Amino acid sequence: MDTSLLVIQTLNGLQLGLLLFLVASGLTLVFGILDFVNLAHGSLYMLGAFFCATLTIWLGSFILALLISLPITALVGYLVERFVARPLYTRDHLDHVLATFGLILVIDTLTHMIWGPEGLAVPLPDWLRGQVTLWGDTVVPTFRLMIIGAGLAAAGGLFWLVNHTRLGMLIRAGASNRTMVSALGIDIEMLFGLVFALGAALAGLAGMLIAPITEANIGMGNGIIITAFVVIIVGGIGSIKGAFIAALLIGLIDTLGRSFLDDIFTLFMSPTAAENSAPAISAMLIYIIMACVLAFRPQGLFPPKVR
Amino acid sequence: MTRRTLLTIVVMVLVGLLPPLLYWSGNAFYLDLATRLVILAIAATSLNLILGYGGMVSFGHAAFVGLGAYAVGIPAHHWLYGGMDAIATTSGYVQIALAVGVAGFFALLTGLVCLRTTGVYFIMITMAFAQMAYYLILSIEEYGGDDGLVIDTRSEFNWISLDDPIQLFFLAYVSLVIAMLIVRMIVNSRFGMVLQGAKGNPERMATLGFNVYVFRLVAYVISGAMAGYAGALLGNFTTFISPEMMDWSRSGELMFMVILGGASTSVGPVIGAVVFIVLEEFLSHFTIYWHLPFGLMLMAVVLFARGGFVGMLTKRKDR
Amino acid sequence: MTDILQIQSLNKSFGGIKATDDLNLSVQTGELHAIIGPNGAGKTTLISQLSGGQKPDTGKILFKGRNIAGQPAYKRASLGITRSYQITSLIMEMSVLDNIALAVQAGDGHSFRFLRPARSISHLRDRALELLKQVDLAEKADHQTVALSHGEHRRMELAIALASEADLMLLDEPMAGLGTHESHQMVELLRGIKGRHTILLIEHDMDAVFALADRISVLVYGHIIATGTPAEIRDNEAVQHAYLGEE
Numbered sequence: 083m084d085t086s087l088l089v090i091q092t093l094n095g096l097q098l099g100l101l102l103f104l105v106a107s108g109l110t111l112v113f114g115i116l117d118f119v120n121l122a123h124g125s126l127y128m129l130g131a132f133f134c135a136t137l138t139i140w141l142g143s144f145i146l147a148l149l150i151s152l153p154i155t156a157l158v159g160y161l162v163e164r165f166v167a168r169p170l171y172t173r174d175h176l177d178h179v180l181a182t183f184g185l186i187l188v189i190d191t192l193t194h195m196i197w198g199p200e201g202l203a204v205p206l207p208d209w210l211r212g213q214v215t216l217w218g219d220t221v222v223p224t225f226r227l228m229i230i231g232a233g234l235a236a237a238g239g240l241f242w243l244v245n246h247t248r249l250g251m252l253i254r255a256g257a258s259n260r261t262m263v264s265a266l267g268i269d270i271e272m273l274f275g276l277v278f279a280l281g282a283a284l285a286g287l288a289g290m291l292i293a294p295i296t297e298a299n300i301g302m303g304n305g306i307i308i309t310a311f312v313v314i315i316v317g318g319i320g321s322i323k324g325a326f327i328a329a330l331l332i333g334l335i336d337t338l339g340r341s342f343l344d345d346i347f348t349l350f351m352s353p354t355a356a357e358n359s360a361p362a363i364s365a366m367l368i369y370i371i372m373a374c375v376l377a378f379r380p381q382g383l384f385p386p387k388v389r
Numbered sequence: 390m391t392r393r394t395l396l397t398i399v400v401m402v403l404v405g406l407l408p409p410l411l412y413w414s415g416n417a418f419y420l421d422l423a424t425r426l427v428i429l430a431i432a433a434t435s436l437n438l439i440l441g442y443g444g445m446v447s448f449g450h451a452a453f454v455g456l457g458a459y460a461v462g463i464p465a466h467h468w469l470y471g472g473m474d475a476i477a478t479t480s481g482y483v484q485i486a487l488a489v490g491v492a493g494f495f496a497l498l499t500g501l502v503c504l505r506t507t508g509v510y511f512i513m514i515t516m517a518f519a520q521m522a523y524y525l526i527l528s529i530e531e532y533g534g535d536d537g538l539v540i541d542t543r544s545e546f547n548w549i550s551l552d553d554p555i556q557l558f559f560l561a562y563v564s565l566v567i568a569m570l571i572v573r574m575i576v577n578s579r580f581g582m583v584l585q586g587a588k589g590n591p592e593r594m595a596t597l598g599f600n601v602y603v604f605r606l607v608a609y610v611i612s613g614a615m616a617g618y619a620g621a622l623l624g625n626f627t628t629f630i631s632p633e634m635m636d637w638s639r640s641g642e643l644m645f646m647v648i649l650g651g652a653s654t655s656v657g658p659v660i661g662a663v664v665f666i667v668l669e670e671f672l673s674h675f676t677i678y679w680h681l682p683f684g685l686m687l688m689a690v691v692l693f694a695r696g697g698f699v700g701m702l703t704k705r706k707d708r
Numbered sequence: 709m710t711d712i713l714q715i716q717s718l719n720k721s722f723g724g725i726k727a728t729d730d731l732n733l734s735v736q737t738g739e740l741h742a743i744i745g746p747n748g749a750g751k752t753t754l755i756s757q758l759s760g761g762q763k764p765d766t767g768k769i770l771f772k773g774r775n776i777a778g779q780p781a782y783k784r785a786s787l788g789i790t791r792s793y794q795i796t797s798l799i800m801e802m803s804v805l806d807n808i809a810l811a812v813q814a815g816d817g818h819s820f821r822f823l824r825p826a827r828s829i830s831h832l833r834d835r836a837l838e839l840l841k842q843v844d845l846a847e848k849a850d851h852q853t854v855a856l857s858h859g860e861h862r863r864m865e866l867a868i869a870l871a872s873e874a875d876l877m878l879l880d881e882p883m884a885g886l887g888t889h890e891s892h893q894m895v896e897l898l899r900g901i902k903g904r905h906t907i908l909l910i911e912h913d914m915d916a917v918f919a920l921a922d923r924i925s926v927l928v929y930g931h932i933i934a935t936g937t938p939a940e941i942r943d944n945e946a947v948q949h950a951y952l953g954e955e
Contacts, residue, residue: 119509169692175509176446180648181691183641187684195678308520308637311513319509365528369521373502376514380505577825579813586810589799596759596797597814597872598785607820 086220091341092334097226099333100233104288105306106313106325107240108281114320114386115253115277118167119175121182123285123310124303125189126162130155130286131298132193135202144206148290152283159282163275186304193300201297210294229291236287237326244322253277309336312372318382328383332368339364392703397656404430404659405562412555420554426666427561428622433646433658434568435615440644441652442576443608444588446512449499449519450643453492453613455635456522457620460488462538462630466531469541481544481551485621492617493610495522500609504602507591516637523635537631544625551625561622568615569655575611584608585653649690651699660698712737712876712906713758718767718777720753720930727753728764729930735876740902742909742917745927746950751910752794754927755880758908759791760784771876785814790874792865794881794910798853805849807864808836811871839867843897859890866897876906883913895919918942926950 109123133154137147166185170177210228213221244250252273289302296302313332317324343364347356363370375383408423432454439445461484467477476487503514532538543551551557575581587594587601594601624630633639642665650661668686672679694701713735720728727750735741745751756762758769760781769777776784799807806827812835813819813826826832840846843863848856853864862882869877882898883891895916898909902920911917917924918938925935928950934941941947 113509119512166688166692173691175512176440176648177691179446179448179512180641180644181688183638183645184684184687184691186638187680187687191678191681191684195681304638308516312517315510315513315517361528361530362525365524366521369517369524372514372517373499376502376505380510574825575822577827578823579819579821579826579829581822582806582810582813582826583819585802586799589801590797592761592781593793593797593799594810595781596761596785596791597811597868598782599814599819600780600782604819 086218087341089216089220090222091337093222093226093230095334095337096330097229097233097333098337099330100230100237101288101292102306102310102313102333103237103326103329104233104284104291106310106317106329107237107322108284109310110314110317110320110322110325111253111277112281113314116167116171116274118171119178119182120162120167120281121179121307122162122166122185122189123281124305124307125186126155126159126282126303127285127289127306128193128298128300128303129158129189130283130289131204131293131302132197132202132289133286134290135204135293135298136197138204144204144210144294148287151290152287155286155289156279156283159286160275160279162282163278167278168271168274190300190303197298199300201299202293203297204294206294225294232287232291236284240284240322249273249276309368312368314382316372316375316382318385320386321382321384324382324384332371335371336364336368339367343367393654393656393699396699396702400656400659400663401566404565404663408558409555412558417554420558422666422670424554424558424561424626425623426662427558427565428619428626429643429646429665430659430662431561431565431568431619431622432616433643433650433662434565434572434655435612435619436643437647437652437658438572438575438615439605439608439612440647441654441657442572442581442588443584443605445504445605445609446644447515447609447612448512448637448640448644449515449517449522450612450616451637451639452519452522452635453496453616454620454623454639454643455526455630455632456492456495457488457617458624458627458630458634459526459532459538459620460484460491460617461544461621461624462540463532465540465542465544466538472531479542479545481546484544485618488617488621489614490617492620493614496610496613497606500606500613504605504609516640519635519637519640523632526635527632533631535632537629537633540624540628540630543628544621557622557626561626564618564622565659568618569659571615573655575608580604580607645687649687649698654699657699664698710737711735712772713908714768714770715758716768716770718754718757718769719765720750720757720762721765726930728757728767731767731927731930731932733925733932733935735906735908736923737875737906738903739922740898740907740909740920742911742921742924743927744911744914744917744924749927750930751927752880753930755791755878755908755910758784758878759789785872785874788875789878790869790872790876791878792869792880792882794884796858796861796865798861798864798868800852800854802853803849804840804845804851804853804856804864805833805836807853808839808867808871809833811868812836812839815872836871839871842870842900843867844893858885859887859893862886862890862894863897866894870901870905874905876908879907879909879911881910881912883911883916891916 105127109120112118112120130151133151134147137150138144141147166181170181206225210225212224214224214227215221244253313328314325316332317328344356344360347360404427408420412420432450436450439447464476464478464484467473468479499518503511503518506514526532527534549556549560583594583599583604587604591601646661646665647658649664650659651657668683672682711734715731715733718728718731743751753762757764760779764777767777768775771787771789776787809832812832816832837846837849840849843866845860845863848860866882869879883894886894891913898920921938923935924938924941925932926941926947933950934944934947
């Protein structure tokens with residue numbers, strides 16, 4: 083196992099983990115405060131990518147496009163809250179799941195109609211296209227470092243928002259005691275809308291960051307949403323700290339598992355056996371970890387204190 | 390006779406008679422459609438046992454169907470290309486047993502974990518486990534990975550040929566009727582009373598002395614095994630299987646059938662499957678974007694019409 | 709007389725609040741033992757710990773001499789403890805008779821039986837109907853549970869507790885929310901079953917408690933401050949001070 087590959091894969095795992103956190107934090111916020119399951123959260127991730135791709139092509143600036151796409155995605159999130167989620171708060175989770183499943187079909191098809199079936203590439207400016215040499219011949223693409231930087235910044239911003247602002251105070255209070263927040267005379271509907279919009283912006287940001295690597299494409303949201311579920315199940319539904327730790331854990335384990343599991347397996351089985359079983363096991367790795375966590379802690383690693 | 394019984398009989402007679410009649414009068418296409426419908430109705434019926442009667446919102450049911458299909462495809466693949474002698478066969482009995490066994494076992498393993506949780510956790514975990522099965526199959530190159538697997542030889546039985554579409558249809562139809570009767574029998578039994586009681590009030594059931602977890606687990610395994618059987622039929626019907634069969638949107642469609650048709654009624658899942666197939670066929674004739682009206686309809690049903698079709702058709706009389 | 713239930717140094721806190729504070733209590737076989745105490749004294753928390761809904765932090769619950777503090781609810785039920793709920797806890801989607809029949813079924817061997825329709829098993833049905841007659845609900849047997857009144861729900865709770873033929877019945881405020889007439893009816897029902905079952909009764913209705921109980925314990929801030937006959941409790945100064953005096 084060579085160190086350079088290990089470093090690069092660790093960075094890749096970190097990158098995946100941070101993107102997962104951006105998606106999962108919105109999910110966990112929405113669930114923790116609104117008790118609402120939004121399957122279509124992945125669609126917001128996808129929409130963020132498409133908005134950013136289109137705007138980058140129009141404006142010629144990725145950064146500018148990203149900054150404009152954020153509020154647009156947040157607005158979409160707000161509209162989803164207003165017209166789909168809000169009428170369903172009093173219903174059970176089954177209804178949430180069915181309605182937002184319908185919403186996924188709607189958003190996916192609309193995306194298909196507007197942008198066509200092909201993926202949409204996002205051109206990057208030159209300064210983001212190069213590579214950075216870490217040492218010797220260990221190089222990483224500049225943009226991947228930017229994803230990690232932006233992801234960390236967003237995570238930091240979110241922690242600051244939740245822990246040090248009035249909005250954050252309300253969010254934390256709302257997560258543990260909804261009636262108390264309404265009793266404080268807070269416009270609870272506005273708070274819910276804001277939380278949804280915030281979650282949408284975070285998921286959208288993840289989509290915008292990954293789009294230059296993978297292109298914006300229609301299936302992208304539905305792939306990441308389940309992994310994000312795994313993250314919040316492991317982290318404990320409703321906990322941002324749990325989502326952060328679990329996201330990094332899942333991102334690293336998934337990435338490193340895929341690249342090194344066969345090497346690890348050869349330590350105690352024949353190379354052929356390792357080669358045959360490693361892909362299957364690494365594909366299941368994060369789910370196995372989820373199952374293990376649940377077997378010992380059904381409420382996840384960091385369950386919110388009161389619900 | 391209650392309205393609901395009447396509705397069940399009418400629907401089942403129509404589903405059983407209409408497609409063969411159309412087939413014999415030269416419209417082979419409709420038989421194909423109906424076979425798919427009936428097979429999906431079996432899967433939906435199995436889901437209804439846990440979702441409708443047991444209150445377990447499983448969003449991973451397509452995994453059982455997919456595993457059942459691969460339990461036909463993989464032995465057939467090895468029979469043709471060699472390897473894995475232990476399971477290389479085209480015998481329908483072995484394949485069906487394998488389908489039911491593998492799906493049931495997967496239900497047992499995953500059920501042990503996910504039934505420790507309830508509510509949203511349960512929804513997400515069933516989804517995640519289904520995705521695990523999806524990625525597992527996807528990662529095995531020998532079985533085609535993403536590209537899927539062609540079933541060259543259908544399951545072989547000594548008294549029926551699945552290559553004949555009309556025989557395949559009747560096998561599926563009879564299976565559906567039996568599946569409905571089995572679910573009905575389970576639901577009305579002592580076991581079923583506990584299962585339904587646990588849906589309504591699990592805490593009370595525990596206080597009465599029932600270990601709710603075990604009852605749910607047994608129902609979950611039965612349901613998974615039944616869906617595995619439906620998967621075996623589906624593999625034989627399409628003769629092409631791919632991990633996409635286990636995609637969570639497939640699970641969502643099965644849920645749609647149960648809920649739209651009418652959960653915790655015998656005929657509900659069948660009506661749901663009819664509506665789904667008709668919509669898919671009808672809408673996709675007009676537009677390749679048929680998922681748009683379909684999705685809008687799904688949202689409208691959830692937002693405005695509750696109780697599904699059976700509820701609408703039998704309002705006020707029964708219940 | 710032997711003690712069917714002994715609670716020794718039971719403790720349970722939620723956050724910083726002690727809901728059960730070094731609680732000791734014995735219930736004798738065959739008696740109707742009432743627990744009274746002001747709101748928030750921890751009465752329902754105590755019942756939950758006895759039935760298995762909540763786990764105590766420390767302490768022992770000896771039922772027939774065996775510590776059951778760590779057992780899950782369904783195990784305790786099979787050992788012979790049943791409870792009714794202060795907030796009606798029935799299966800609303802089922803008929804009245806089905807609710808009671810399920811409770812009868814619970815005491816009739818295992819329920820992993822898949823073939824025969826449960827509703828055609830006559831001994832379950834007959835016993836359930838008998839119980840409904842006992843609580844004066846026979847004519848409502850085929851109604852949907854959700855359609856019944858609050859008072860009728862309370863009586864269904866009692867019928868379910870009776871169905872288990874448990875050695876120890878924990879009744880959590882069976883009179884909660886009942887009007888005068890219905891309360892009288894409930895008192896008479898309880899008087900009818902008293903002596904045949906050991907009952908631990910939690911109740912706010914003082915007239916009912918003093919009319920029915922063999923012994924009364926007073927629970928204040930999670931701690932038993934006195935136990936005795938109704939006459940002893942009525943005369944106990946500490947009780948008057950802590951509780952009755954405030955009325």
